[in-house]
Amino acid sequence: MTTIIIIKSVEHHASVREILGSVVDDGERVYFLRLPTVRCLGPLIQEVNPMINYGVDYTITPLPEGYDVSTLVEFATEFDANRICIGISDRTLTGKARIDDLTQSILLHDDISGDFVVGEHAIILEELEYGD
Amino acid sequence: MLRIEFQVKLAGISSHLFDIDEPVKSIEIDNALPVSGDMVFLFLSVKFDSEVTVDRLSEELSSIEVVDVTQAELNPQIYYLGVMAQLSDASVLSLLTENQAIPHRIVGKNAHLEVMASVRDWNHLKEVADAIETEHGSLELLGTTQTDSIGFPLGSNKLKQSMSGKLSEEQLDVLETAYRMGYFKVPQEVTAEEIASELDISRSTLSARLRRVEHNFCALLFGPQE
Known part of the structure; x- marks a missing residue:
């Protein structure tokens, strides 16, 4: 199993902890996909410590400047990711998760489909299937 | 189940109503009832930028088959219209129901139709979005929320309609x-x-x-x- 965690902010400790603690299974491959707006994942990785606290092997990959949703879907396709997880960064007045533009674009992309689940701190796109 | 909000370019009856001379602020489809053939009764709440008289409105709407015009009691800028229209004049609504999505709100404002609907899951969302994009060009998804219940479908907000003008x-x-x-x-x-x-x-x-x-x-x- 392969999980991609999209990192939009180094402040997303809670969502990364939720994903590693209750979504990702033991022995899974995890890719932290860093958006160009995030300069460095060091502080986040240091605080969460995926290897020691959650026993997962991970790789950090930056998305290039000027990326679009197709770049992301191509990345997920290349690594045959089973899940894409994104931290919730905004909520409505009633506390519902507000889905960011990137996630909306993934939902409407022709070449990817699956299940959409909203967790406490993260949105999880799982059971992913890819188009031709 | 997912609650989705999206917008498409103005179309159908909303587009006709925004074309009249009196400045329209928003148009909401409150209910739709099928008539024989391709016709449909549409019940709309139309909000104008300023006060409009019934006579002036009737004159402006001469090209539309209006069944009823009622001004809101305490807000003279709001009218409740009943019109007989072609099904194609409510194409977003009919595309939603044809594709088994549940419409909640369809509001025309700021040159767009803003739509809230419920779909079963992500794949259903894509089916509905594809159907609407084929008919209306691009669709912009504004929000997606996971929900346990359908909530209030379009047409079930009678109390809201009764209150909103008051x-x-x-x-x-x-x-x-x-x-x-x-x-x-x-x-x-x-x-x-x-x-x-x-x-x-x-x-x-x-x-x-x-x-x-x-x-x-x-x-x-x-x-x-x-």
Whole structure:
């Protein structure tokens, strides 16, 4: 199993902890996909410590400047990711998760489909299937 | 189940109504009932930028088969229209129902139709979006939320329609903000000061508006005060 965690902010400790603690299974491959707006994942990785606290092997990959949703879907396709997880960064007045533009674009992309689940701190796109 | 909000370019009956000379602020489809063939009864709430007389409105709508025009009691800028239209004049609504999505709100404003609907899951969302994009060009997804229940489908908001013309914009704004922030829950999730701050009004203004809302609700339920 392969999980991609999209990192939009180094402040997303809670969502990364939720994903590693209750979504990702033991022995899974995890890719932290860093958006160009995030300069460095060091502080986040240091605080969460995926290897020691959650026993997962991970790789950090930056998305290039000027990326679009197709770049992301191509990345997920290349690594045959089973899940894409994104931290919730905004909520409505009633506390519902507000889905960011990137996630909306993934939902409407022709070449990817699956299940959409909203967790406490993260949105999880799982059971992913890819188009031709 | 997913609750989705999206927008497409204005089309159908909303587009016709925005073309009239009187400046229209928003058009909401309150209900739709099928008539034989490709015809449909559409019931609409139309909000104008300024006060419009019934005669002027009837004149403006001469190209549309209007069944009924009713002005909201306390807000002369709002009209409830019943019109006979082609099914294609409500194509977003019919595409939603044809694709088994449940429509909640369809509002035309700012050159767009803003739509809220429920779909089963992500794949269903894509089916519905594809059908609408094929007919209307691009679709912009504004929001997606996981939900356990269908909520209120289009046409089930009779009370809201009855009330909306009886409350001013400011009163509705105060009521909705207070409700959404949890003011009416027990225990309260927010204080009056926090709501007043959110709305950028004083605590006493908030209190006065909420009391007027309560008064109007009571008037609707129990009739006018003797």
